[in-house]
Amino acid sequence: MSLALPPVALSPTPFISWPFKGLALVLAAVLGLHWWLLSGAPLQTLWGFSDTPQEVAVVAMQTRVLPPVTPSVQPRPAEPAPVRTAAKPTHLPAGAAQDTSMPFSPPAPVDIAPAAPELIAKPVLSPPAAEAPTVTTAAVSPVQESPQRYAFPPPVRLNYDLDALTGGRRDTGGAKLIWTHDGTSYQANLIATKFYVNLRQWTSKGALTDAGLAPLRFGDKGRGSEVAAHFVRDEGKVIFSANTPEAPLLRGAQDHLSVFMQLASLWAGEPQRYAAGDSLAFQSIGPRQSETWTFVVSAEENITVPGGTFSAVKLTREPTGDYSTKAELWLAPKLAYLPAHIRLTESNGNVLDMVWTDSEQP
Known part of the structure; x- marks a missing residue:
């Protein structure tokens, strides 16, 4: 070569x-x-x-770098996308609630049907069998419950006179319910005092959504350390700092304090929605366990408390176990349906009675 x-x-x-x-x-x-x-x-x-x-x-002599050859790929014909049936949502998306800082003004209806508390209607007697109509065609569709509207009370501090019966001994003092929110998140505190010393304090923190209050943490503190319940919503469970067994988190769940504001928001949103004899059931989370609280609605009545005489709607929760608490609430339109009177009775005979005296800005 x-x-x-x-x-x-x-x-x-x-x-x-x-x-x-x-x-x-x-x-x-x-x-x-x-x-x-x-x-x-x-x-x-x-x-x-x-x-x-x-x-x-x-x-x-020159060295040239040839560009890489891109293989010619013929595009595959588009295949029709498979038709899938929409899955039933396991929970409703929590949207930001409307700002309802104006007192006594219900919010506009929301497009999403929020999770309202279970409404247990009064029993309806069936007509005699001979008069019952015979259905020979398609089954009758169930009646759909209309979405619940919520109107959150404006921020306020409610002051109460407190009368407690503990272990057979009667004590008097004061209490204050402090309710604050910014239209998105909320905080509530209920503090029982005597001679300016805190005897017990309940705290609830969470979000305001189209489905009402969504608690994230509930704390109960006496003269010792605080015990708390944490709502782990992304995992659908509640865990307790007292190391008691965790509980599943159900839709519409409340804690022992947020339930007061949730009921007030229900009535302020639609005052005529519930009638005497109706029942509302909530999952109620305490500091150590989960319960179901079912409130029975009574007819509106006039009550007299240190703050005055006015009408109120009474709700009663009967105890369901040996260590369960009976709760009686009087929701007053005068207070944006926040409780004017609270009475809690335990199975051992202890009673906590609170009556409204006045309100002020928090």
């Missing part, structure tokens, strides 16, 4: 005619050229060229 070199114009020099010496010179030039190319030096240096063009015909 021969290597064709470009013609080079050199100064005239007599060549030696001896063929073997000429062959050796050619071989040396070829080996030198290979060595120089492998070392990466430019041809101009090899041949002693400067940057100034010379009258020499030089064929420069």
Whole structure:
């Protein structure tokens, strides 16, 4: 194989005619050229060229990088997307609640049907069998419950006179219910005091949503350390700091304090929705366990408390176990349906009675 070199114009020099010496010179030039190319030096240096063009015909060696060849792929014809049936949502999205800072003004209806508390209707007597109509066609669709509207009370501090019966001993003192919110999140505190000393304090924190209050934490503190319940909503459970067994978190769940504001928001949103004899059931979370609180609605009545005489709607929750608490609430339109009277009775005979005296800004 021969290597064709470009013609080079050199100064005239007599060549030696001896063929073997000429062959050796050619071989040396070829080996030198290979060595120089492998070392990466430019041809101009090899041949002693400067940057100034010379009258020499030089064929420069160039290295070109070819772009990668992209294979031609014919697009596959689009396949029709499979038709899937929409899954039934396991929970409703929690949207930001409307700002209802204006007292006694219910919010506009929401597009999403929020999770209202279970409404247990009064029993309806069936007509005699002979008069019952016979259905021979398609089944009758169940009546759909209309979405519940909520109107959160404006921020306020309610003051109460407190009368407690504990272990057969009667004590008097004061209590305050502090309710604050910014239209998105809320905090509620119920503090029982005597001689300006806190005897017991309940705290509830959470969010305001289209489905009412959504608690995130509930705390109960006496004269010792606080015990708390944490609502782990993304996992659908409630865990307790007292190391008691965790509980499943149900839709519409409240804690022992937020339930007061949830009921007030229900009545302020739709005062005529519930009638005497109706029942409302909540999952109610305490500091150590979960219960179901079912409130029975009584007819509106006039009550007299230190703050005045006015009408109120009474709700009663009967105890369901040996260690369950009976709760009686009087929701007053005068107070944006916040309780004007609270009475809690435990199975051991202890009673906590609170009556409203006045209100102020928190």
